[in-house]
Amino acid sequence: MLKKIVSNADEAIKDMQDGAVIMLGGFGLCGIPENSITALVKKGVKNLTCISNNAGVDDFGIGLMLKTRQVKKMISSYVGENAEFERQLLSGELEVELIPQGTLATRCMATGYGMPAIFTPAGVGTEVAIGKETRDFEGKMYLLEHAFKSDFAIVKAWKGDEHGNLIFRATSRNFNPLMAMAGKITIAEVEELYEAGELNPDEIHTPGIYVNRIFKGSDYEKRIEQVTTRLKA
Amino acid sequence: MLDKFGIAKRIAKELQDGYYVNLGIGIPTLVANYVPEGIEVILQSENGLLGIGPFPYADEVDADLINAGKQTVTTTNGSSFFDSAMSFGMIRSGRVDLTVLGAMEVAENGDIANWKIPGKMVKGMGGAMDLVASAKNIIVAMQHVNKAGESKLLKRCSLPITGLGCVKKVVTELGVFDIVAEGFKLLERAPGVSVDYIKEKTEGNLIVDGEIPEMILD
Numbered sequence: 001m002l003k004k005i006v007s008n009a010d011e012a013i014k015d016m017q018d019g020a021v022i023m024l025g026g027f028g029l030c031g032i033p034e035n036s037i038t039a040l041v042k043k044g045v046k047n048l049t050c051i052s053n054n055a056g057v058d059d060f061g062i063g064l065m066l067k068t069r070q071v072k073k074m075i076s077s078y079v080g081e082n083a084e085f086e087r088q089l090l091s092g093e094l095e096v097e098l099i100p101q102g103t104l105a106t107r108c109m110a111t112g113y114g115m116p117a118i119f120t121p122a123g124v125g126t127e128v129a130i131g132k133e134t135r136d137f138e139g140k141m142y143l144l145e146h147a148f149k150s151d152f153a154i155v156k157a158w159k160g161d162e163h164g165n166l167i168f169r170a171t172s173r174n175f176n177p178l179m180a181m182a183g184k185i186t187i188a189e190v191e192e193l194y195e196a197g198e199l200n201p202d203e204i205h206t207p208g209i210y211v212n213r214i215f216k217g218s219d220y221e222k223r224i225e226q227v228t229t230r231l232k233a
Numbered sequence: 234m235l236d237k238f239g240i241a242k243r244i245a246k247e248l249q250d251g252y253y254v255n256l257g258i259g260i261p262t263l264v265a266n267y268v269p270e271g272i273e274v275i276l277q278s279e280n281g282l283l284g285i286g287p288f289p290y291a292d293e294v295d296a297d298l299i300n301a302g303k304q305t306v307t308t309t310n311g312s313s314f315f316d317s318a319m320s321f322g323m324i325r326s327g328r329v330d331l332t333v334l335g336a337m338e339v340a341e342n343g344d345i346a347n348w349k350i351p352g353k354m355v356k357g358m359g360g361a362m363d364l365v366a367s368a369k370n371i372i373v374a375m376q377h378v379n380k381a382g383e384s385k386l387l388k389r390c391s392l393p394i395t396g397l398g399c400v401k402k403v404v405t406e407l408g409v410f411d412i413v414a415e416g417f418k419l420l421e422r423a424p425g426v427s428v429d430y431i432k433e434k435t436e437g438n439l440i441v442d443g444e445i446p447e448m449i450l451d
Contacts, residue, residue, distance in 0.1 A: 027280040027317070028303040030296065053317070080356035081303070089355060098355070101279065102321025102363035109318040121325065121366035125397035128362065158297075170297040170314055171281050177316045205316075222296035228304035230288040 004164050004208070005193070006215045009039035012187045016045050016152060019072075023108065023153040023179040024052040024062060028081065028225050031172030032061050033156040033189045035217040041068055049073040051150060053104060053175055055085040060223050066094070077101035081225060100128060103145050105178050110147035112181020112210065117146050153183025156217075157206070160190035161197075164211025165204045177206045186210055189217040235406045235423045235448075240374050242267045242450050243421075244333055244404050247372060248274050255279065255324065255364060257334030258302040260374040264333055275311075277329055279360040281320050284312025301360065321360065325367040332368035334361060336375045336400075338390045341416035341437035343400045345373065346392035358395060365396030377405035377434055384436035386410070386417055407431050409448065415440050421448045 006012045013036065016022070022040075026032030040048075041064050048071050055076055056063035063082050065071050073095040079085045088094035100122040110118050119142035123129050133144040155176040158169035166188055168176055180186050193216040235243065241263035248254065248264075250272040256262050265285070268274055276285040278300045285300055286307035293307065300306045323329060336347040345365055348358040365371060379385055386403065403410045408431055409421040416438030419431060422445050432439055 028299065030280070030299050030303070076357060078357035078359035086355065090352070096355075098357040100358055100362040101317065101360040102325065105317035105321055120363075122321075122363040124366060126362060126394045128358075168314075168316075170295065171278070171299055172297040173314055174281050174317045178318050224294070224296050224299070224305055225303040226299075226305070227294055228288045228306075229291045229294060232290055 002163055004212060004214050005162050006213050008215055009035040009189060009217070010042070012036065012189075012213045012215055013039050013043060013152070016043070018045055019047045020045065020151045021049040021051070021149075023148075023150040023183060024050060025155040025174065025176035025179050026052065026054070026061065027171065027174035028054050029056060029061050029223050031156050031168070031174050031176055032056070033154045034220055035189050036154045036187060037061060037064060040070065041065060044068070044070070046070045047072045049075065051075045051104070051148060053077050053101060055079045055082045057081050057225065058084050060221070073097070075099060075104070077104050104148075105175060107145055107148040108175070108178035108182040111149050112178065115147060117144055119143065120145055148182055150179075150183050151185065153179040153186045155180045155186065155188050157188055157190045159192045159194065159199060160188055160211075160214050161194040161199050161208070162214070163196050164188065164208030164214050165199055166190065166206040166208075166211065167199065167203055168205050173205065180206045180210045185212045187212065188214045190214060191217060191220065234426055238263060239423070239450060240404050240406060243409065243448055244372055244374055245269065247331065247402070248272060249330070252330040253277055253283070253328060254331045254333070255329050255368075257332070257361070257364070259335045261333040261335060262302060264374075275309075277320075277323070278306070279320050279324070281315050281317060282308065282312060283315075284309040286312070321363050324360075324363055327367060327369055329368060331370045331372065332364045333372050333374060334364060336373045336385070338385050338387055338392050339373055339375065339400050339403055340387050340390045341412070343398040343412045344390050345395050345400050346390040347395050349393040351393065361395050365399045368399070371400050372402045372404060373400050374404055377407045384434050386435045386437045388437050407434060413440065418442065419445050421446055423448055424450070
């Protein structure tokens with residue numbers, strides 16, 4: 001009998017140690033594992049290396065962990081929305097590796113597909129290419145990038161079941177399915193948790209084999225960075 | 234001289250029926266407002282959506298549905314959602330017909346710098362390096378000169394590079410330029426702008442071949 005269900009985020013991360021390499025899903029604040037981030041701040045684990053596309057905003061998302069100085073190193077593609085982050089970066093307090101968004105996503109995917117590395121054209125001729133092998137394929141240059149692994153991958157999904165199968169919603173999907181495939185231990189927080197057999201196998205986005213622990217989250221704020229609307233005629 | 238809306242309007246004339254298009258944040262996003270009558274383009278959002286629709290009405294705002302600039306959006310009929318690896322997969326495999334993005338500097342050989350000002354602005358490259366490395370057709374929407382009046386169309390980029398030799402066309406407040414082997418080829422002048430003024434404001438090699446027409450913006 002599979003025993004993947006845990007009661008909450010605190011239980012899900014209880015064996016995480018200082019210095020862990022963790023992946024956090026989400027694009028901006030969309031699809032971030034809110035409960036887990038709250039638990040990480042509460043637990044106070046530090047010297048973390050965080051792999052996440054963005055760094056949240058000053059007072060929400062990963063920004064909360066930056067405020068408490070729990071992050072030693074960030075690996076992201078864009079950190080523009082977080083002034084505290086930019087400050088810590090420019091002052092040298094925080095180690096930052098900025099990598100192309102597609103490279104970030106695909107390096108996670110490579111791990112999940114059992115491949116040690118990928119070749120990508122993104123970053124050829126730029127500072128991203130420094131120290132990396134390049135190779136010519138049919139006259140075009142590519143960079144060799146290694147698969148990304150993490151101690152813990154923490155993802156957010158819309159629906160999940162006791163087998164760890166996950167279904168995502170709209171653009172809150174983004175990096176979550178890929179990071180789910182790249183964690184030594186993958187933790188999924190979901191809005192709706194079902195029994196095995198309730199979800200349609202055809203509709204599963206991430207098969208449960210990639211997920212180790214799953215819990216039903218609560219009190220999602222789902223903050224929106226830029227509420228943008230049009231007026232009714 | 235054009236304002237940012239004029240630049241977007243002119244770029245929109247390059248759209249063709251059935252095109253899949255990625256619009257970067259800033260001026261490029263405005264291109265979506267000027268899609269010519271009678272043609273259909275499908276907008277790709279790097280965060281995992283094909284078929285970006287207009288901004289929602291206030292009562293249909295959905296926190297799970299945003300564009301690459303983190304603004305709330307809607308979807309059009311025929312849209313689809315997918316993950317970030319697939320998103321950049323469709324970009325890298327050349328399925329996106331046109332990419333429009335902004336730039337701080339473009340060089341006469343097509344190099345582009347648009348992601349970092351060392352010591353001052355280090356927000357990250359996001360999807361820009363993937364886009365410029367793979368796009369079939371890249372049009373840059375940018376200011377021709379910076380706040381100090383210095384040219385941003387250069388012989389060589391001074392800022393950290395986003396991509397090498399990749400820009401095909403540039404539209405600024407002063408005109409439309411193709412990037413050819415010899416440099417920036419002037420195709421059209423912005424309304425009220427002279428060729429001499431453009432020459433003065435362009436540091437990179439400018440090719441002026443014959444009479445240069447004024448832009449037609451409906």
